Amino acid sequence: xxxxxxxxxxxxxxxxxxxxxxxxxxxxxxxxxxxxxxxxxxxxxxxxxxxxxxxxxxxxxxxxxxxxxxxxxxxxxxxxxxxxxxxxxxxxxxxxxxxxxxxxxxxxxxxxxxxxxxxxxxxxxxxxxxxxxxxxxxxxxxxxxxxxxxxxxxxxxxxxxxxxxxxxxxxxxxxxxxxxxxxxxxxxxxxxxxxxxxxxxxxxxxxxxxxxxxxxxxxxxxxxxxxxxxxxxxxxxxxxxxxxxxxxxxxxxxxxxxxxxxxxxxxxxxxxxxxxxxxxxxxxxxxxxxxxxxxxxxxxxxxxxxxxxxxxxxxxxxxxxxxxxxxxxxxxxxxxxxxxxxxxxxxxxxxxxxxxxxxxxxxxxxxxxxxxxxxxxxxxxxxxxxxxxxxxxxxxx
Amino acid sequence: xxxxxxxxxxxxxxxxxxxxxxxxxxxxxxxxxxxxxxxxxxxxxxxxxxxxxxxxxxxxxxxxxxxxxxxxxxxxxxxxxxxxxxxxxxxxxxxxxxxxxxxxxxxxxxxxxxxxxxxxxxxxxxxxxxxxxxxxxxxxxxxxxxxxxxxxxxxxxxxxxxxxxxxxxxxxxxxxxxxxxxxxxxxxxxxxxxxxxxxxxxxxxxxxxxxxxxxxxxxxxxxxxxxxxxxxxxxxxxxxxxxxxxxxxxxxxxxxxxxxxxxxxxxxxxxxxxxxxxxxxxxxxxxxxxxxxxxxxxxxxxxxxxxxxxxxxxxxxxxxxxxxxxxxxxxxxxxxxxxxxxxxxxxxxxxxxxxxxxxxxxxxxxxxxxxxxxxxxxxxxxxxxxxxxxxxxxxxx
Numbered sequence: 001x002x003x004x005x006x007x008x009x010x011x012x013x014x015x016x017x018x019x020x021x022x023x024x025x026x027x028x029x030x031x032x033x034x035x036x037x038x039x040x041x042x043x044x045x046x047x048x049x050x051x052x053x054x055x056x057x058x059x060x061x062x063x064x065x066x067x068x069x070x071x072x073x074x075x076x077x078x079x080x081x082x083x084x085x086x087x088x089x090x091x092x093x094x095x096x097x098x099x100x101x102x103x104x105x106x107x108x109x110x111x112x113x114x115x116x117x118x119x120x121x122x123x124x125x126x127x128x129x130x131x132x133x134x135x136x137x138x139x140x141x142x143x144x145x146x147x148x149x150x151x152x153x154x155x156x157x158x159x160x161x162x163x164x165x166x167x168x169x170x171x172x173x174x175x176x177x178x179x180x181x182x183x184x185x186x187x188x189x190x191x192x193x194x195x196x197x198x199x200x201x202x203x204x205x206x207x208x209x210x211x212x213x214x215x216x217x218x219x220x221x222x223x224x225x226x227x228x229x230x231x232x233x234x235x236x237x238x239x240x241x242x243x244x245x246x247x248x249x250x251x252x253x254x255x256x257x258x259x260x261x262x263x264x265x266x267x268x269x270x271x272x273x274x275x276x277x278x279x280x281x282x283x284x285x286x287x288x289x290x291x292x293x294x295x296x297x298x299x300x301x302x303x304x305x306x307x308x309x310x311x312x313x314x315x316x317x318x319x320x321x322x323x324x325x326x327x328x329x330x331x332x333x334x335x336x337x338x339x340x341x342x343x344x345x346x347x348x349x350x351x352x353x354x355x356x357x358x359x360x361x362x363x364x365x366x367x368x369x370x371x372x373x374x375x376x377x378x379x380x381x382x383x384x385x386x387x388x389x390x391x392x393x394x395x396x397x
Numbered sequence: 398x399x400x401x402x403x404x405x406x407x408x409x410x411x412x413x414x415x416x417x418x419x420x421x422x423x424x425x426x427x428x429x430x431x432x433x434x435x436x437x438x439x440x441x442x443x444x445x446x447x448x449x450x451x452x453x454x455x456x457x458x459x460x461x462x463x464x465x466x467x468x469x470x471x472x473x474x475x476x477x478x479x480x481x482x483x484x485x486x487x488x489x490x491x492x493x494x495x496x497x498x499x500x501x502x503x504x505x506x507x508x509x510x511x512x513x514x515x516x517x518x519x520x521x522x523x524x525x526x527x528x529x530x531x532x533x534x535x536x537x538x539x540x541x542x543x544x545x546x547x548x549x550x551x552x553x554x555x556x557x558x559x560x561x562x563x564x565x566x567x568x569x570x571x572x573x574x575x576x577x578x579x580x581x582x583x584x585x586x587x588x589x590x591x592x593x594x595x596x597x598x599x600x601x602x603x604x605x606x607x608x609x610x611x612x613x614x615x616x617x618x619x620x621x622x623x624x625x626x627x628x629x630x631x632x633x634x635x636x637x638x639x640x641x642x643x644x645x646x647x648x649x650x651x652x653x654x655x656x657x658x659x660x661x662x663x664x665x666x667x668x669x670x671x672x673x674x675x676x677x678x679x680x681x682x683x684x685x686x687x688x689x690x691x692x693x694x695x696x697x698x699x700x701x702x703x704x705x706x707x708x709x710x711x712x713x714x715x716x717x718x719x720x721x722x723x724x725x726x727x728x729x730x731x732x733x734x735x736x737x738x739x740x741x742x743x744x745x746x747x748x749x750x751x752x753x754x755x756x757x758x759x760x761x762x763x764x765x766x767x768x769x770x771x772x773x774x775x776x777x778x779x780x781x782x783x784x785x786x787x788x789x790x791x792x793x794x
Contacts, residue, residue, distance in 0.1 A: 046718070047714060047717040047718045048716075048717040048718070048723050048725070049713050049714060049716065049717025049718075049723070049725050049741075050717075050725075076710070078710065078713075078714075079709075079710055079713050079725065079738075079741055079742060079743075080742070081726065081740075081741065081742050113710060114708075114709075114710020114711065114713060114714060115709060115710040115713070115742075115743050116743075219696045219697065222714070222717075222718035223714060224710075224713070224714050224717060299616045299696070299781075299785075299789070300616065300789055303785070303786055303789035303790045304789065304790070306786065306790045307789070307790030307791050309790070309791075311511075312476075312511075312512060313473070313475065313476055313510060313511020313512040313621075314511065316446050316475075316476050316511060316512070316621070317444060317446060317475075317511060317619070317620060317621050319445075319446065320444040320445040320446030320447075320619075320621060321443070321444045321445070321446075321619035326445050326446070328445070328446050328447075328476065329478065341476075343478075344446075344476055344478065345476060345477070345478050345512075346476075346512050384696075384786065385786060385790075386783050386786050386787075388696075388700070388786075389700055389703065389781065389782060389783050389785075389786060390783075392696070392697055392700035392701065392704070393700045393701070393703045393704030393706070393782075394704050394706075
């Protein structure tokens with residue numbers, strides 16, 4: 001298996017520097033650059049309060065090709081008005097000039113505290129060095145530079161074959177709070193050397209985001225800054241993708257984004273456990289999603305998981321308040337494979353003890369069967385802990 | 398000012414005992430009894446998973462008069478199926494027999510762990526003693542017996558005048574988690590010696606509940622067991638209420654339930670601060686409520702308040718994801734009277750420091766003006782703390 005450090009995708013360069021945005025002196029400004037023309041697509045936060053980098057990047061990526069992504073941590077550049085938008089545009093301009101590309105091919109992504117202005121001088125001073133450091137092996141440092149309250153860098157890699165051509169797909173992401181995509185405070189960048197045209201790329205990408213990043217939640221919060229971007233630069237040399245090539249690409253997208261989404265949930269702020277909420281037997285597609293989401297966002301379910309308590313009553317209560325079609329006496333619940341609830345009642349104290357034992361594991365799967373219909377869904381989340389409080393009660397201090 | 402211990406309402410008796418339902422030996426079973434015929438009304442949880450006592454009491458209270466309320470803590474008697482319902486019925490029957498009233502005039506209320514069966518023998522053994530201890534001065538002990546994770550008993554009292562007759566209204570309540578009424582795990586009982594007919598009582602009561610108990614949230618959770626009950630026994634001797642009498646009664650209801658609701662939010666599990674979220678200028682009535690509710694339930698807003706951090710960006714982010722009509726550049730936010738946001742931007746660092754100073758207080762009012770229309774609403778909540786995690790990660794152990 002490849003080490004993180006070895007991940008690369010033909011035709012892409014990357015770099016990261018410490019521009020002084022993080023007080024700790026860690027990497028905080030990063031750049032990804034495609035040496036070739038490249039097709040881009042993006043999915044952006046559903047929050048109506050959108051950060052300046054979201055407004056700018058969303059507009060640019062709709063229009064045409066994408067060659068460069070500049071990302072900073074420490075400052076969200078959200079709720080910063082005209083000056084914030086100006087800062088985002090100027091940063092992109094500097095990068096474009098330095099790389100000799102068109103400003104419209106350059107987008108920016110930010111994450112950090114809302115409401116404060118970007119220390120633009122620090123960014124300006126760091127950009128030349130950032131461009132000079134670009135390298136095919138720079139992706140690990142980008143993943144590090146994206147980290148805020150993340151405890152580890154998040155990368156995922158896929159190699160596939162399409163139309164007889166080997167291709168690569170690399171994904172980078174950050175979590176770790178304000179996570180309920182649609183999107184969450186998450187940034188993710190995907191890079192592939194596959195040739196895909198824009199009309200093909202957008203729907204595939206949107207659908208893969210929906211099944212991966214939009215199926216996680218840390219705290220039910222949706223950030224002002226989320227974005228997932230993809231660049232496809234065609235260095236693999238393939239022609240138009242046939243259906244098997246498309247399938248392979250789709251598999252790659254789902255694999256890479258699925259792994260990144262899982263890692264984000266696992267690394268949720270303060271999390272000690274990653275939790276998979278599976279709902280089956282819902283009356284409608286919407287019910288399946290809502291049931292899984294409400295259980296996944298229940299503070300009482302999440303604290304019980306932290307306490308390793310198979311407190312199924314809280315799961316029942318969450319389902320009951322979710323607004324879905326439910327008949328209490330038809331509900332079944334399994335915790336890591338142990339059927340703890342049948343017909344809405346506890347199966348036995350022995351099963352409860354078994355479930356309690358299983359809850360010591362690091363990954364908890366709660367499977368719920370509603371027995372109302374044929375729809376299912378799945379949301380990945382994490383537990384709610386003291387550490388979440390510590391991180392978020394003291395974030396800005 | 399009267400002491401809690403002195404609160405009484407003509408024609409009502411109350412008592413509480415320790416039946417052994419709480420391991421600590423504290424009071425855990427209580428009874429309220431009207432010596433006279435009495436009119437009742439009730440509002441019950443909106444959760445579709447309803448505890449046995451909710452199912453039973455909801456049915457009985459619709460039918461006719463109400464004379465006695467038996468309440469226990471320790472066991473919710475929820476998700477307990479037919480046996481749970483049977484236990485609730487039998488407990489009510491025993492009380493009715495002991496008091497010489499009709500079983501249909503007797504309701505039960507429970508709060509505690511979901512899914513476990515009531516230790517019916519303990520309850521059965523305690524009921525005779527409970528009836529023997531009934532006293533006009535027993536209400537303080539009922540308020541104590543209702544406590545679970547509450548840190549203090551909750552009572553509120555009102556004396557008014559209607560049609561030349563002095564009347565009394567006493568309210569008792571418990572909080573303190575799974576609180577987002579509609580209802581929350583809250584029980585509340587109101588007792589008045591006013592004569593009010595059933596057709597008058599129900600709508601007044603429902604509307605007062607909606608403006609008080611349904612305007613608080615601790616953790617966005619709605620319990621399986623919530624109920625608010627009122628008994629009006631006519632001992633005051635008034636005739637049919639005229640409009641000024643109705644107004645006075647309405648004021649009493651809103652005062653008493655408003656105070657109890659405030660106390661529940663203040664005593665939210667682990668809370669160090671009570672938080673009032675005021676929204677004004679919303680485009681619709683629904684938007685005003687939703688905006689206040691989403692901000693009040695935001696874990697990130699609540700942890701920031703615990704950290705005494707005037708992190709207005711999180712308020713903006715919560716508003717943005719709430720689904721309401723919002724224009725970022727029209728939003729104004731005040732924290733305890735300090736205008737920290739104007740036109741969607743921070744007013745000044747000086748104001749932020751001022752707001753930070755104000756956040757050291759125990760009561761935090763966040764006022765939001767959306768400048769979209771004329772609707773307003775208000776939700777009372779509390780902060781999210783280490784102690785909430787401690788309580789809920791270890792509740793059953």
